[in-house]
Amino acid sequence: MTELITSNEKQTAQAAKSIATQIAAGSFIALYGDLGAGKTAFTRGLADGLDIKEQITSPTFTLLKTYDSGVMPLYHFDMYRINSNEELDGIGFFDYAQSDGLCVVEWAERVKEDLPTDRFDIYIGYTENEDERTIKIIPRGVCEEAKL
Numbered sequence: 317m318t319e320l321i322t323s324n325e326k327q328t329a330q331a332a333k334s335i336a337t338q339i340a341a342g343s344f345i346a347l348y349g350d351l352g353a354g355k356t357a358f359t360r361g362l363a364d365g366l367d368i369k370e371q372i373t374s375p376t377f378t379l380l381k382t383y384d385s386g387v388m389p390l391y392h393f394d395m396y397r398i399n400s401n402e403e404l405d406g407i408g409f410f411d412y413a414q415s416d417g418l419c420v421v422e423w424a425e426r427v428k429e430d431l432p433t434d435r436f437d438i439y440i441g442y443t444e445n446e447d448e449r450t451i452k453i454i455p456r457g458v459c460e461e462a463k464l
């Protein structure tokens with residue numbers, strides 16, 4: 317497990333950017349953390365690290381946004397409003413999870429049973445200081461062998 321502390325949004329994005337430049341194609345990142353913790357900010361940093369040129373906006377209402385302009389496709393999910401396993405299947409979640417792109421999932425706790433066993437769990441938490449966040453990175457399955 318790796319734990320970092322960031323002091324502002326830029327540092328969170330920078331940490332994510334660094335991860336994106338090291339991560340294997342086809343990886344899966346599950347993001348956990350309350351509203352406003354920084355899951356979307358983290359995803360922006362990932363996109364930056366993949367050289368994605370498009371602006372990253374939260375897929376809260378669409379559940380999924382895909383970005384193809386970078387070194388690998390980015391599939392950005394937000395599970396806040398997911399209601400059923402059928403819906404998850406319907407947006408192609410299980411196919412994207414097995415693809416060669418990078419999947420990143422906000423509100424991963426809402427689909428816990430459906431996450432792939434090989435993944436990075438990343439917990440973003442608040443501290444007593446307003447702009448400070450803790451970022452815990454826990455590799456699961458074969459990802460335990462990855463050096464991030």
Ligand code: ADP
Pocket residue numbers: 322323324325326327328349350351352353354355356357358422446447448449
């Ligand atoms: P989430 O997707 O988890 O709901 P967002 O990324 O949309 O959260 O928003 C995070 C908010 O917290 C932004 O307004 C951002 O500026 C602010 N913020 C303050 N400090 C940090 C930090 N250290 N890391 C990330 N975001 C931070």
Ligand code: MG
Pocket residue numbers: 355356374394422
């Ligand atoms: Mg968000």
